[in-house]
Amino acid sequence: MTMPSIAAQVDIALGERSYPIVIGTGLLGDAVVSQRARAGSQALIVTNTTVGPLYADQLARALGARHGAVRVLELPDGEQFKHWETLNLIFDELLAHGADRKTVLYALGGGVVGDMTGFAAACYMRGVPFIQVPTTLLAQVDSSVGGKTAINHPLGKNMIGAFYQPQVVVCDLDVLKTLPPRELSAGLAEVIKYGPIADMAFLDWIEANVEALRACEPAALAHAVRRSCEIKAHVVGQDERESGLRAILNFGHTFGHAIEAGMGYGAWLHGEAVGAGMVMAAELSRELGLVDAAFVQRLTALIARAGLPTRGAVIDPVDNAGRYLELMRVDKKAEAGAIRFVVIDGPGRAAVRAAPDALVRQVIDRCT
Numbered sequence: 001m002t003m004p005s006i007a008a009q010v011d012i013a014l015g016e017r018s019y020p021i022v023i024g025t026g027l028l029g030d031a032v033v034s035q036r037a038r039a040g041s042q043a044l045i046v047t048n049t050t051v052g053p054l055y056a057d058q059l060a061r062a063l064g065a066r067h068g069a070v071r072v073l074e075l076p077d078g079e080q081f082k083h084w085e086t087l088n089l090i091f092d093e094l095l096a097h098g099a100d101r102k103t104v105l106y107a108l109g110g111g112v113v114g115d116m117t118g119f120a121a122a123c124y125m126r127g128v129p130f131i132q133v134p135t136t137l138l139a140q141v142d143s144s145v146g147g148k149t150a151i152n153h154p155l156g157k158n159m160i161g162a163f164y165q166p167q168v169v170v171c172d173l174d175v176l177k178t179l180p181p182r183e184l185s186a187g188l189a190e191v192i193k194y195g196p197i198a199d200m201a202f203l204d205w206i207e208a209n210v211e212a213l214r215a216c217e218p219a220a221l222a223h224a225v226r227r228s229c230e231i232k233a234h235v236v237g238q239d240e241r242e243s244g245l246r247a248i249l250n251f252g253h254t255f256g257h258a259i260e261a262g263m264g265y266g267a268w269l270h271g272e273a274v275g276a277g278m279v280m281a282a283e284l285s286r287e288l289g290l291v292d293a294a295f296v297q298r299l300t301a302l303i304a305r306a307g308l309p310t311r312g313a314v315i316d317p318v319d320n321a322g323r324y325l326e327l328m329r330v331d332k333k334a335e336a337g338a339i340r341f342v343v344i345d346g347p348g349r350a351a352v353r354a355a356p357d358a359l360v361r362q363v364i365d366r367c368t
């Protein structure tokens with residue numbers, strides 16, 4: 001077992017809802033995980049059938065000293081299970097074991113487990129504490145941070161949910177060693193996202209280190225997780241509930257969510273859909289005269305080097321662009337049926353814009 005070592009701490013500043021993101025190695029078996037949990041309270045580790053057998057015992061042992069009772073619930077694994085029925089399994093478990101409002105939920109897994117556990121914590125008895133222990137790169141750089149929790153609906157991705165902040169986020173880089181390469185690439189999509197929207201120097205760094213990241217080199221992963229969390233913390237600290245600025249974190253997601261819903265949840269990984277979605281959003285930005293072709297080519301090349309698709313999926317053989325538009329009108333950024341896109345309006349700067357359907361159709365046709 002690795003000795004615990006903290007490489008960095010990033011703080012999310014949200015007044016009384018502030019919390020730390022602790023990044024390091026050997027943290028899963030360490031007391032840092034439960035540092036903010038009330039001593040003696042019950043604990044429920046929510047995980048899935050893949051991550052549970054790998055890491056739940058280690059985490060449960062670390063929690064034993066702080067919590068009276070620690071139970072583990074394994075959910076079915078996959079985006080296709082991110083729905084009401086699976087969420088209800090968490091409530092069933094809590095109620096069956098008499099969980100009270102001091103019970104702490106630990107989300108041990110990727111974004112699917114994190115989003116569902118956070119939503120369950122927001123709802124159970126109108127809110128119980130929860131702690132994020134993200135085990136995918138995507139969850140460490142994005143989904144575990146910032147308090148968005150949700151489940152999917154057949155008509156739209158992440159449409160049912162709540163803003164509910166965790167007490168702490170613990171990113172143990174060791175767990176990424178067991179992540180399949182395809183999942184690591186999916187996480188890189190959300191890492192890459194931070195460059196064009198906020199920090200071109202970080203984009204330069206990712207270009208120089210993408211092979212090291214794909215090879216799971218610890219120093220490269222530590223930097224990518226820390227810098228991604230810093231950028232996200234800065235944005236969320238200014239706009240927790242996405243009344244404006246926070247929408248920029250959804251660069252590539254409007255197209256991406258349409259791919260996920262259109263293909264059927266789980267067919268494309270979330271990060272894969274975001275990868276192709278970023279190419280489409282960059283191309284739309286170019287069509288709107290905001291960036292040049294060289295910028296789009298640069299971003300597309302990096303997305304490809306990260307092992308991600310750069311062309312969107314065909315989600316309808318008859319009217320592909322029409323189906324994209326239909327699904328994108330359900331997006332949370334849409335206003336009165338008008339789709340609003342996150343575009344790049346200069347290197348390292350993002351904005352939210354509407355665009356004519358005809359132009360969006362052209363972009364979809366060109367990029368799928």
Ligand code: NAD
Nearest residue numbers: 050110111112113135136138139142143148175178179270
């Ligand atoms: P995921 O949760 O499905 O995990 C990916 C796969 O990796 C799963 O099969 C999982 O069991 C497995 N896995 C997880 N950790 C592992 C490990 N250490 N070793 C081996 N296997 C492991 O997918 P994800 O990419 O982590 O998350 C995607 C989800 O996150 C989507 O539902 C998306 O909507 C959501 N998301 C939410 C936010 C937010 O702000 N809340 C942001 C981005 C994405």
Ligand code: GLY
Nearest residue numbers: 146148246249250
């Ligand atoms: N992943 C987008 C957000 O947290 O706002």
